[in-house]
Amino acid sequence: MGNAAKRKKLIKKIKEKIADEYDEPKRRVVRPPLDQLVQSVLWRYTGVKSGVRAFRKFKNSFVDWNEMRVSTASEIASTISTAQWAYECAKHLHTILDNLFHLRNVVEMDFLDDFTQAQAVTFLRSLEGVNRDLTDEVLLFNYGANKFPLTKPGSRMCYRMGLIEKPSPTLKNQRALMEMWDQEYFIGFTLFLHDYGDPVCKAEKPKHHKCPVEELCPQIDVD
Numbered sequence: 363m364g365n366a367a368k369r370k371k372l373i374k375k376i377k378e379k380i381a382d383e384y385d386e387p388k389r390r391v392v393r394p395p396l397d398q399l400v401q402s403v404l405w406r407y408t409g410v411k412s413g414v415r416a417f418r419k420f421k422n423s424f425v426d427w428n429e430m431r432v433s434t435a436s437e438i439a440s441t442i443s444t445a446q447w448a449y450e451c452a453k454h455l456h457t458i459l460d461n462l463f464h465l466r467n468v469v470e471m472d473f474l475d476d477f478t479q480a481q482a483v484t485f486l487r488s489l490e491g492v493n494r495d496l497t498d499e500v501l502l503f504n505y506g507a508n509k510f511p512l513t514k515p516g517s518r519m520c521y522r523m524g525l526i527e528k529p530s531p532t533l534k535n536q537r538a539l540m541e542m543w544d545q546e547y548f549i550g551f552t553l554f555l556h557d558y559g560d561p562v563c564k565a566e567k568p569k570h571h572k573c574p575v576e577e578l579c580p581q582i583d584v585d
């Protein structure tokens with residue numbers, strides 16, 4: 363089988379996995395933009411299902427995001443897990459919430475609904491702790507923007523699968539993936555990469571045996 367045919371089979375397999383595994387793209391409720399940002403940060407630290415559970419715990423533990431802002435990172439972390447990732451995630455979220463409050467004097471981002479896409483990008487990127495892939499993810503999930511949020515672990519996995527030329531989240535790689543995938547799959551593929559990019563296709567010693575594309579992946583070495 364040629365490379366193009368193998369890649370087609372691999373993409374088909376990922377699409378099947380997306381259809382099986384993620385309710386999210388099918389019956390997705392659009393959250394307020396700050397809720398989505400919090401959820402997207404959680405996905406980066408603990409994957410999709412665990413991130414959704416952690417988000418619910420936040421909602422049950424704090425009256426609103428401002429209550430979380432005035433809490434310590436240890437207090438925030440203790441509501442979701444005793445593991446180190448929870449503390450790192452809590453510090454990240456606290457930084458964002460505190461910075462939002464200092465910029466806007468509120469701890470919500472519903473005002474983004476009235477912004478143009480360019481204004482929303484500028485605002486989100488001005489927040490400490492919000493990088494390009496988090497910005498793209500909020501725009502994709504909340505506003506259906508034609509953006510594909512490519513993280514570092516996601517780009518490493520895509521490179522090993524032979525989908526992009528370099529293992530880094532460059533604009534060139536982002537554009538290459540956007541041309542390869544129909545926009546209707548952007549959300550599902552984003553969730554797939556959150557679940558398998560860091561937890562499975564690790565920088566050191568990737569767990570090929572736990573990967574749904576093991577048999578189809580060329581497993582290209584990352585130098």
Ligand code: SF4
Binds near residue numbers: 563568574575581
């Ligand atoms: S098979 Fe291995 S190298 Fe390929 S995507 Fe899965 S974990 Fe990564």
